[in-house]
Amino acid sequence: MWYYEKKLQYPVRVSQCNPMLAKFLIEQYGGADGELAAALRYLNQRYTIPDKVAGLLNDIGTEEFAHLEMIATMVYKLTKDATPEQMKEAGLGAHYADHDKALFFHNAAGAPFTATYFQAKGDPIADIYEDIAAEEKARATYQWLINMSDDPDINDGLKFLREREVVHSMRFREAAEILKEERDKKTYY
Amino acid sequence: MFTQFKYWEPYISPFDPCPPMRIKSYSTPPQLYIPFQPKGLPQFKPMEALYRGTLWPALFSPYPDPKKRGDQDE
Numbered sequence: 202m203w204y205y206e207k208k209l210q211y212p213v214r215v216s217q218c219n220p221m222l223a224k225f226l227i228e229q230y231g232g233a234d235g236e237l238a239a240a241l242r243y244l245n246q247r248y249t250i251p252d253k254v255a256g257l258l259n260d261i262g263t264e265e266f267a268h269l270e271m272i273a274t275m276v277y278k279l280t281k282d283a284t285p286e287q288m289k290e291a292g293l294g295a296h297y298a299d300h301d302k303a304l305f306f307h308n309a310a311g312a313p314f315t316a317t318y319f320q321a322k323g324d325p326i327a328d329i330y331e332d333i334a335a336e337e338k339a340r341a342t343y344q345w346l347i348n349m350s351d352d353p354d355i356n357d358g359l360k361f362l363r364e365r366e367v368v369h370s371m372r373f374r375e376a377a378e379i380l381k382e383e384r385d386k387k388t389y390y
Numbered sequence: 391m392f393t394q395f396k397y398w399e400p401y402i403s404p405f406d407p408c409p410p411m412r413i414k415s416y417s418t419p420p421q422l423y424i425p426f427q428p429k430g431l432p433q434f435k436p437m438e439a440l441y442r443g444t445l446w447p448a449l450f451s452p453y454p455d456p457k458k459r460g461d462q463d464e
Contacts, residue, residue, distance in 0.1 A: 324416060326416065381392075
């Protein structure tokens with residue numbers, strides 16, 4: 202179970218009225234390499250991974266939900282005061298037609314979220330390597346988002362999130378080493 | 391020398407509905423331990439290489455574990 206702390210992991214500030222940024226940021230909300238896919242992937246893999254690394258998946262999967270609500274806050278702040286006309290101009294006309302200002306789990310191109318974005322193979326090496334790849338892809342996504350954004354406050358939050366991907370990748374790489382380790386040499390024949 | 395299979399003991403609850411599997415295993419094939427394949431590694435004979443799927447014994451990964459007789463304890 203979880204305890205909820207009613208604050209964001211890192212403060213989200215938005216300095217410019219720029220609803221179009223929300224259209225791009227939604228990639229990290231409901232996209233293939235987004236925070237929802239990451240959280241669900243790790244929290245689901247926990248059950249069948251060796252217990253030596255299950256706690257890591259628990260902790261990182263939980264943190265991904267903290268990132269998810271940071272992205273949600275950014276998207277909400279960027280769109281909440283936009284008129285239907287501004288939504289249209291920002292390329293969010295199709296979103297507005299279906300959802301008004303509500304957030305929805307889809308990627309920047311509007312493709313709805315799907316569980317096929319991630320895998321649970323059951324093979325600990327395959328699963329951890331997928332997790333490392335997922336972190337690198339999320340890091341790249343944050344880079345492309347930062348490249349497109351000229352809002353210094355949004356970029357501050359995105360740079361924090363990008364750095365967390367770097368740290369998570371490091372931890373998963375350590376987990377791979379733990380899985381490869383020759384422990385207590387006991388062999389079970 | 392590395393091993394191609396690792397074994398671990400999952401937590402067994404007193405309330406599990408099925409008889410427990412006390413030992414679980416997973417595969418750690420040789421490519422995990424070779425950062426960049428060095429030149430000049432020993433090779434199988436051509437016919438054996440065709441059969442095994444690799445020229446190099448260092449890359450050969452048997453499956454399932456040829457040394458294991460079942461997932462029982464001890």
